[in-house]
Amino acid sequence: MVSTRVKLTVAFVVGMIAVAITLFLSLLTARNNAVYHDIAQYAAAQGDLAARIITDAAQAGERVVATDDTALIQALSPKIIDRLQAVPGYIVVVDTAGRAVYRSNDVTRLKSQDLTNLQTQLADLPKSGEALIFSLDSLQERLLFVSHSLPGNPGGLSRIASGAIATRAEVVPTEYMVSALVIVPLIILGGGTAAFLFLGRPQRQLAEITTEVAAITDGRSLHRRLPLSDETTDFANLVTTLNAMIGRLETSFAGLRRFTADASHELKTPLAVLRADVERAMTETTSQTERMVALEEALQEVRRMTDLVESLLTLARADEGRFDIHREPVELMPLVHEVYETALILGEAQGVTVNLPFTTDAVVMADRTRLRQLFLNLVTNAIKYTPAGGHVELGLGRHPDNVTFAVRDTGIGISAADFPHIFERFWRADRVRSRMSERGGFGLGLAISQWIAQAHGGTLTASSRLGRGSLFTVTLPLGGDGQKS
Numbered sequence: 001m002v003s004t005r006v007k008l009t010v011a012f013v014v015g016m017i018a019v020a021i022t023l024f025l026s027l028l029t030a031r032n033n034a035v036y037h038d039i040a041q042y043a044a045a046q047g048d049l050a051a052r053i054i055t056d057a058a059q060a061g062e063r064v065v066a067t068d069d070t071a072l073i074q075a076l077s078p079k080i081i082d083r084l085q086a087v088p089g090y091i092v093v094v095d096t097a098g099r100a101v102y103r104s105n106d107v108t109r110l111k112s113q114d115l116t117n118l119q120t121q122l123a124d125l126p127k128s129g130e131a132l133i134f135s136l137d138s139l140q141e142r143l144l145f146v147s148h149s150l151p152g153n154p155g156g157l158s159r160i161a162s163g164a165i166a167t168r169a170e171v172v173p174t175e176y177m178v179s180a181l182v183i184v185p186l187i188i189l190g191g192g193t194a195a196f197l198f199l200g201r202p203q204r205q206l207a208e209i210t211t212e213v214a215a216i217t218d219g220r221s222l223h224r225r226l227p228l229s230d231e232t233t234d235f236a237n238l239v240t241t242l243n244a245m246i247g248r249l250e251t252s253f254a255g256l257r258r259f260t261a262d263a264s265h266e267l268k269t270p271l272a273v274l275r276a277d278v279e280r281a282m283t284e285t286t287s288q289t290e291r292m293v294a295l296e297e298a299l300q301e302v303r304r305m306t307d308l309v310e311s312l313l314t315l316a317r318a319d320e321g322r323f324d325i326h327r328e329p330v331e332l333m334p335l336v337h338e339v340y341e342t343a344l345i346l347g348e349a350q351g352v353t354v355n356l357p358f359t360t361d362a363v364v365m366a367d368r369t370r371l372r373q374l375f376l377n378l379v380t381n382a383i384k385y386t387p388a389g390g391h392v393e394l395g396l397g398r399h400p401d402n403v404t405f406a407v408r409d410t411g412i413g414i415s416a417a418d419f420p421h422i423f424e425r426f427w428r429a430d431r432v433r434s435r436m437s438e439r440g441g442f443g444l445g446l447a448i449s450q451w452i453a454q455a456h457g458g459t460l461t462a463s464s465r466l467g468r469g470s471l472f473t474v475t476l477p478l479g480g481d482g483q484k485s
């Protein structure tokens with residue numbers, strides 16, 4: 001495979017060649033035009049001179065034509081012919097009938113075929129201004145002719161055509177050829193080599209970065225970062241972005257490791273208890289009552305483990321985005337009443353009073369089962385973390401764009417240090433105590449609750465003060481036909 005370095009160098013060289021060719025052609029055209037212009041000016045000057053010889057003579061009263069028989073070629077007066085012959089180049093004097101009455105020596109030297117040719121060409125010669133360019137076989141050159149009119153037509157003469165050899169305007173000069181064939185290729189070669197060498201540095205830097213990234217992302221070195229050395233300074237942005245990405249990878253890897261460790265740890269204890277219970281139940285000396293107690297405890301542990309595995313599955317599917325939320329219009333008031341009924345029963349068992357001071361009619365597009373799970377999580381937590389004699393208050397409020405479900409308790413609250421962690425997986429304010437006590441959650445409830453709220457386009461927020469109680473609020477966007485007010 002051709003490397004990017006070679007491809008870029010080739011593109012650069014091709015670009016340079018294209019620029020050089022365009023420049024060369026433009027220069028050549030400009031130079032040829034300038035040379036044509038010079039030749040035309042030279043021819044015009046000669047024509048001017050010849051014209052002045054004739055008009056001056058006419059003005060001085062001299063005889064311009066030798067004979068009144070203008071049918072004769074070279075019928076100019078010998079004196080005028082003498083003077084005209086001093087003018088170099090191709091000069092033809094034409095009379096009003098369009099006949100050539102004088103031809104300079106250069107013209108008369110042309111072969112007869114060329115003379116006829118010249119005659120025809122000159123008939124087409126514009127009266128003034130533009131030049132005419134044509135080739136003559138015997139000369140193997142190109143001639144450029146310009147025309148001058150003779151004011152007052154002295155002696156019946158109408159105009160003068162003066163010409164010069166124009167071949168020089170069409171050949172590419174040697175110095176141009178040297179530039180085009182030697183100097184420019186040398187410059188392009190030099191430029192190409194310089195580009196190739198210059199592109200070596202970024203290529204080395206990229207290779208360096210690639211090696212570093214490969215070394216870091218082998219899984220064990222995610223704590224390392226790419227150095228911003230001299231070798232990588234041209235790619236500072238890339239290095240910073242990659243470092244940020246490695247940082248995020250490190251965090252999620254650490255989270256994954258912690259999650260796996262926590263999950264195994266959570267399963268280890270109930271499994272140990274389960275094993276002990278089963279062993280106890282299987283011992284022959286164990287009485288029937290003790291056996292039933294052991295089996296009851298084993299069943300309890302199996303329930304706990306089932307709960308844990310279900311929660312883990314919910315979170316894993318949520319992470320993968322594989323969890324389908326079956327949205328349908330859900331009337332919130334009946335749902336909240338249902339949750340309230342359950343809360344009353346739970347609260348009674350704990351010695352906690354539960355109230356529902358206000359509700360409202362509201363419909364949201366939601367998964368009813370998931371929403372119930374979310375509300376129940378919050379309510380159970382509130383009752384769980386409120387000592388006997390405390391109060392728990394539920395409320396459903398409606399706002400222009402959304403609806404809120406709030407659970408306020410007068411329980412133990414959460415310390416400021418613990419507060420930022422409450423939505424983390426497996427996080428519990430007091431791990432040991434909560435596992436041992438009957439509160440015994442896994443620290444997954446709030447993580448799942450937050451996911452459910454977010455999956456519905458809503459939020460779950462909390463505020464709490466240690467010893468004073470907590471407030472958890474679910475905000476959901478209003479939905480359903482005509483329910484937005």
Ligand code: ADP
Nearest residue numbers: 381382385413428429441442443444445446470
């Ligand atoms: P758990 O199953 O342990 O209750 P959660 O994810 O529901 O797990 O809650 C995480 C932690 O947040 C709990 O262990 C507890 O320390 C704290 N917490 C949750 N709700 C409340 C509340 N209403 N009052 C005080 N602490 C709470």
